[in-house]
Amino acid sequence: MKKFFVALLSLGVVAGAYSITFGVPAEVAQLWGGTPETADAAPPRRPGGGPRGQGRSTTVVLAPLEERSYTLVLRTVGSAVSLRRSTVVTTEAGEVVETALQANKRVEKGAVLLRLDDRTERLELEIAEANRDQVQDTVTRYKGLRQNGNAVVTDVALSEAEVALRLAKANVGLAEVALENRSLVAPISGRLGLSDVHAGDQLSSGDTIVTIDDTTMLLATFEVPERSIGLLAEGKPVLVTTPTYTGRVFQGRVTAFDSRLDSVTRSATVEAGIDNAEGLLLSGMTFAIRMTEETVPLPVVPATAITWDRTGAGIWVAEEGRTTRLPATIRYRDGDQVWIETEASLGTQVVVEGASKLREGAQVTTADLSRGPGA
Known part of the structure; x- marks a missing residue:
C-alpha cells in the first residue's frame, strides 16, 4: 500500500511539472471545467526570455572588408666580386729586377708593376735600329744618284733597297715589342692584392703575379627560388647588408639572371651590381640580400x-x-x-x-x- 501511494505521488509531481511547462491539454481542462488555451494566447517563454522555439542571436564583432597591398619580400644570401677584376700573369721568363706590388695600393691602367731583366732585348733593339739606319742610308743614296741622272743605280737595285728598309723597320718593331714585354703593366685601374713576387725571383711564362680589383662596383651573385622568380627583372632594386657594417644598407640593381632553373636546387642564379664608390666593401664578402615588391x-x-x-x-x-x-x-x-x-x-x-x-x-x-x- 505504501508503494502505491509513493507511485501515485510521483505521478502527480510529473503531471504538475508537465502542466507548468507545456500547459494543460484542452481535453483535461474541459473535464476540470477550465478554459482551454486559444491560438491568441501567448506562447510559453524560454528561461532566456525569448519565445520557445526561436533561436537566440550570437554576439560577434564586425568590421568592413578592406583591401591593401602586400609587400613580397625575398631574403637570400650571396657573395660579391669586383665587377672589373684582372689577374696579372707573366708572358716572358726571366729574373725580376724591379717591383711595385704594394698590397691595397691603387694603381692606374698602364702603370708598371714589375720589370724583368731586359739587357738582351735592349741590345737586340740597338742592333735592329743600326741595321735600319744603314739600309735607310743606302736607299737615300740610291735615290740621290737617280735624281742626278746616274745610270749605275737601276730600278731593281732601288726596289731591293726599299724592301730591305721595310724589313729593317719591322725588325725594329719586333725588338721594341720584346723589350716592352719585359715590363708588366696594370691592365685596369684598381687596388692590388697580395703578391709573393720580389726582386731577384726567377719567373716562368704564365706565372701569376698579382690580382687587381676595381671595387668601385661589386657584382653580387645569389640564388632565387622558383616561387620568387616573378620578382626578377633587370634594373630591379636590391638591398644589401653585411655583418661588417651593422645597420648600414647598400643599394644595388639586378644586372642579369639565368635563363633556366637549376634542376637540383630549383633556383635561378642572379647577378646584381652594388655601388661601392666609398670603397667600404671588399671583393669576396658575403651579403644578406633583400628584394621587395608591392602586390596589387x-x-x-x-x-x-x-x-x-x-x-x-x-x-x-x-x-x-x-x-x-x-x-x-x-x-x-x-x-x-x-x-x-x-x-x-x-x-x-x-x-x-x-x-x-x-x-x-x-x-x-x-x-x-x-x-x-x-x-
Whole structure:
C-alpha cells in the first residue's frame, strides 16, 4: 500500500511539472471545467526570455572588408666580386729586377708593376735600329744618284733597297715589342692584392703575379627560388647588408639572371651590381640580400575571421543581422593579417570575432567594444 501511494505521488509531481511547462491539454481542462488555451494566447517563454522555439542571436564583432597591398619580400644570401677584376700573369721568363706590388695600393691602367731583366732585348733593339739606319742610308743614296741622272743605280737595285728598309723597320718593331714585354703593366685601374713576387725571383711564362680589383662596383651573385622568380627583372632594386657594417644598407640593381632553373636546387642564379664608390666593401664578402615588391591591392582580414570546413577556407559576412559564409582563397599571411581572394565586395561587414560559433543564416548582434568590462 505504501508503494502505491509513493507511485501515485510521483505521478502527480510529473503531471504538475508537465502542466507548468507545456500547459494543460484542452481535453483535461474541459473535464476540470477550465478554459482551454486559444491560438491568441501567448506562447510559453524560454528561461532566456525569448519565445520557445526561436533561436537566440550570437554576439560577434564586425568590421568592413578592406583591401591593401602586400609587400613580397625575398631574403637570400650571396657573395660579391669586383665587377672589373684582372689577374696579372707573366708572358716572358726571366729574373725580376724591379717591383711595385704594394698590397691595397691603387694603381692606374698602364702603370708598371714589375720589370724583368731586359739587357738582351735592349741590345737586340740597338742592333735592329743600326741595321735600319744603314739600309735607310743606302736607299737615300740610291735615290740621290737617280735624281742626278746616274745610270749605275737601276730600278731593281732601288726596289731591293726599299724592301730591305721595310724589313729593317719591322725588325725594329719586333725588338721594341720584346723589350716592352719585359715590363708588366696594370691592365685596369684598381687596388692590388697580395703578391709573393720580389726582386731577384726567377719567373716562368704564365706565372701569376698579382690580382687587381676595381671595387668601385661589386657584382653580387645569389640564388632565387622558383616561387620568387616573378620578382626578377633587370634594373630591379636590391638591398644589401653585411655583418661588417651593422645597420648600414647598400643599394644595388639586378644586372642579369639565368635563363633556366637549376634542376637540383630549383633556383635561378642572379647577378646584381652594388655601388661601392666609398670603397667600404671588399671583393669576396658575403651579403644578406633583400628584394621587395608591392602586390596589387587585395582584401585583407584578421586571421580570426578565417574559418575552415570540408570545402576549405571561408569568411562569414553579415547582412541585415544574419550571416552567410563565403569561400576565401588565402594568398598571403603576415602576423595576424591575412590577404585573401573572395567574392565579397569591399565594405561588406565581416565577422572578425566569434565566427567559429556561427551557422548559415544565424542571427547576430554587434558587440559594443567601446564599453569596458565593467560597463
